[in-house]
Structures are given as C-alpha cells and as structure tokens.
Amino acid sequence: MSISERILSISETLSKKQNLLGKFIVDNIFEAAMMNAPQIAGRAGVSKATLTRFVHTLGFESFADFHTELRKETLRNQEMKFRQEPYLDSNNSVYQKVFDLEMELMREALENMEQEIFEKSAEMLFEADQVMLVGGPIHNFLAFYAGNFMCGFRDNVRVVSQRDMEFLSLLRNAGQKSCALVFSYPRYSQEVQTITEMLSEKKVPVIGMTDSKLSPIVPFAKYTLLTPQKYIILADASASAMALIHSLMVAMYRKHSDRIRGMLEKYEKDILTTDMFVYKDYNFVKQL
Template identity: 30%
Template sequence: MKEEKVDLTRIIQKKFSRLSKGQKLIAQYIINEYDKAAFMTASKLGNKVGVSESTVVRFANALGYDGYPQLQKELQELVKTKLTTVQRLEMSKDYKDGGTVLKKVLKADMDNIRHMIDELDDKLFQSVIDKILEADRVYIVGLRSSSTLAEYLGFYLNLVLDNVRVVRLGVSDVFEQILRVKEGDLVIGISFPRYSKITLNALNYTKEQGATIVGLTDSKVSPITEIADYTLTARSNMASFVDSLVAPLSLINALIVALGMKERDKISTTFNKLENIWKKQNVYDNKDGSSL
C-alpha cells in the first residue's frame, strides 16, 4: 500500500533514486504530466515514455501499490484536487466531435452511477436517514458547483421536514447562517472537487459546536471525510473542465425518496395542501395547454 495518504509526487521523489532507468522515465513523466498520465492505461503510459507495460506495473509495485490500477486511482485523485480549470480544459482535447462528446459524457455518467451502486453501504445509508429524522434542525452546506445540489436537496427536504435550512453565499456570511448550530442539529456538507475551503471551514465550525456531520462527497480520501461522522460517496469523475454531478444527484434523490417514505403520511397532507394552493395560484399549465 502507499506510504502517504495523498501526495503521490512526494512518494515518487522519495523513491526516485532506487528506481530502474525505465521506471525513472515513468516517474519523470508523471511528475511533469500527471494530468495526462492519470487517464492513460499502463500500456499507453509505457508507449508514451518508451518502456514496456510490465515496466509500468513494476513501477507501481516499486512505489508500494498493489498494481497499476491502484496507482492510477491515486493519480486521478491528484488531478481532481490540484488541477486548475485551465489545465482541465487542456485535458478535454478528446472531446472535439459532438457525437464523441455525447457518448463519452453519457458513458462516464453511467460508470459513475455503476460504481456508486457497487460501493454504497446500505446500512450506512439507512443510518444517515435515521439521523436526519432525529435531528432538531438540519443545515445543508454546499457551495460553488455543489450549491446546485444543496439547493435541490433543500427544496425537497423542506417539503418532507419543517426544520431544514440551506446555507448560501449571499448577503449573510456563511458563519452568520450557522451561528446557532448546536448539539442535536445535523449538518449535511456537500463537497466535490475542487473542494471549497469555505465549506470545509464551516463544517469544522459546526462539528466544534457538537452537531452531527453527514458528508456527501466523491471518495473516501476527500477532505470532508476527516470531518464527517457519516460519509456517503458518489463519483464525479469526468476528464474535462467540469465535474459530473449525475451520480451525486442520484444519491440525493435516493435520500429524498427514502426520507419521504419514512414520512409518507406527513407529506401526503403537505402535498394535498400544496396542490390546492398551486391550483388557486395558477402555478402550472393545464393539460389542455391553457395557463393555470
């Protein structure tokens, strides 16, 4: 296994002098072009630097990994946390043709959901549902690109529960909005690469106040996992300047549905009232196309 949790480049530098000539070529390429190497197969990486595929595998072993897939996973974590949007745009060169873009993006989204299905712990998921229902108040913190997920979750949770607050960047400072958080409250922190420092700082504050923290993030090495009491993961991998939020949104949908089923009688009454209000206020179009 790897010697350090995240900094792969430091591991390479530490072991560089003991590597073979071919392995040193791989190491140098990864240090200089880790954004490109992260999405190369062992064979392609070997061809790029002029060594065999087996040399690439032995290189991964020399660094302390069980095999190349484990090394590649670490490389991809490095990409997600350290690349700027400009560098990630450079990675998107393969997305030139419209049809190629469509298929590649859809396939990546499908892969992310498939991995989430395989990796999600049902007992952990149920524990999170129970904790949300037990909480005095529920705060949702998700900023920057994660704000869309936070707003979506907040919109539906407010229909199921009556103690939900979405923390937003705006007129009020984030810390002003969570000032009264206390023991017995639950904070849902949503953070996907590139991880927002404000989100992490806010979660650290709420944990200091005794609140229970639920993290929604992309992997077990995300910085949010060190703060959260419960962590649910959904991959957001996308070799482009944007992250995929499809799997995270599916995870949030599952949370909403599970909570709704637990509170079925309550939300039935709520929706009956809402339907009457929507009808009177002409909120939605009628089936015949006339505006209601």
C-alpha cells in the same frame, strides 16, 4: 518506496496473473485509486483472490490497507490529483462521451454504496430539528436541488452558501439535534471546508457527500456518502450526486410516509391557490 516502485521491484517474482494485475495498477494508478476490489480485479482480468494474494505480497494486511495507501499516494502527486479524460480522444459524438461518462460514474457510485450508512443518513435528515444544506459558492446547485424538494418533506430546511449573518444565526441555534448535509467535490471549496469545521466545533452531525474517502470533509463527517468524479472539462459530472439526493428523499418518505404525506397534501392544496403550474389538476400525492 511508492506502490508503483514496490510492484516493479518484485515483478520478477510475481505469477503471470499477478504481473498482469501489477501492470494494470502501474499504468492506471489514478484510475485504480478510485476503484473497489471487484472493479480492479475485473479491469485487470484476474480474480479477486489473485488481487488479495497480490496485496499481501506487497506487504499489506488487507485490500483496504493497500487501497488507502494507494489513494494517499495519488493525492500526494501534485501533477494530477483528480481523474480527467481528454475530450478529443473519441470518434463518438460529444453527447455520447458525456452520457457514457455519467453512466459509468452512476454504476461506480452504486457499486460503492453502503446501505447502512445511506439508511442512517436518510433517518438523520428526517429526524433533525433543523437541516442545513451546505454547497458553498461552487456546489450550491446541489444544495438548492435538495432544498427545493426536501422542504416539502419537513420544516426548517436551509441552504447555506457562505458564512454570512444568516448562517451565523443558524449556527448559534444549532447543536447535536441538528444536522448538515455538506457537498464537497474537487477541487474542494475552502468556504465549504471552513463551514464544515465550524459545524463540527458546534457538535452538529455532518453528512458528507463527496467523491472520496480522502476528501478533506471526511474527518468532520459522521456519515460519508460517495459519488465518484471524473472530468472532461471544468463542469462536474453530477448525475450520480443528484440521484443520491433523490434516493435520500425517497428513503425518507418510505420510512415516514404517514408523517410526510400530510405535509405533501398541504403542499398540493397550497398549489391550487397559486398560479404556479400550467397543469393544475394532477396531484402527485394521490398517486403515492
């Protein structure tokens, strides 16, 4: 029996508030599957205690058990695995709708952030003997964004887009002291999935940046960082993912500023010998 069927079968025995909560979940099951407990309770207009009693009534020992089953159930539904909004359902401007969506996902990502996992991920990215940034053919723009700036913080940073000779060479010399930051978002690139499994076989620690704990890369990741997704059209809503990458680099600098500052000073010095920027006199390192 599905969760929706369970809710409907006991609706007559539920309290008024529990029925309100049950109706919200049944009517918004895909949305609820991407929310945490405070978000579901808040959207349904009930307390977190009511939500706790509700999941116990459904036969679950905890909200975590209920939520895991809800996510699995929605992913088994082949008609709609991912959250998507109609692009013509608002009187607002297009840019207002897109900006609102990005800000909603930013708030959702922040509410679900696990600080300990974040800090351990930043530390691993700094201490590893080499870092592979895996974006595959679809999300390599995130890998390139991370690599463009991370290479100023540390050596041996490589972007991996496919299984080519360069990747196989990197993999041959990789192991437990290396690490990989893997980007995987719906509909989940098969190339990224295969690369992730190859890294796991070589015992390379993987930090998975993805939209869901049920993402196919999660079983192969040592740490998982979540930035939820919701679509209007084909394009990804990537503001929260890029903010998380930015946050990881700030965290690396904050913890190891004495070691990173020297590399940044060399970077700024090298810039003066090139004609890279129009404004050559501003030095970011001096402001740190």
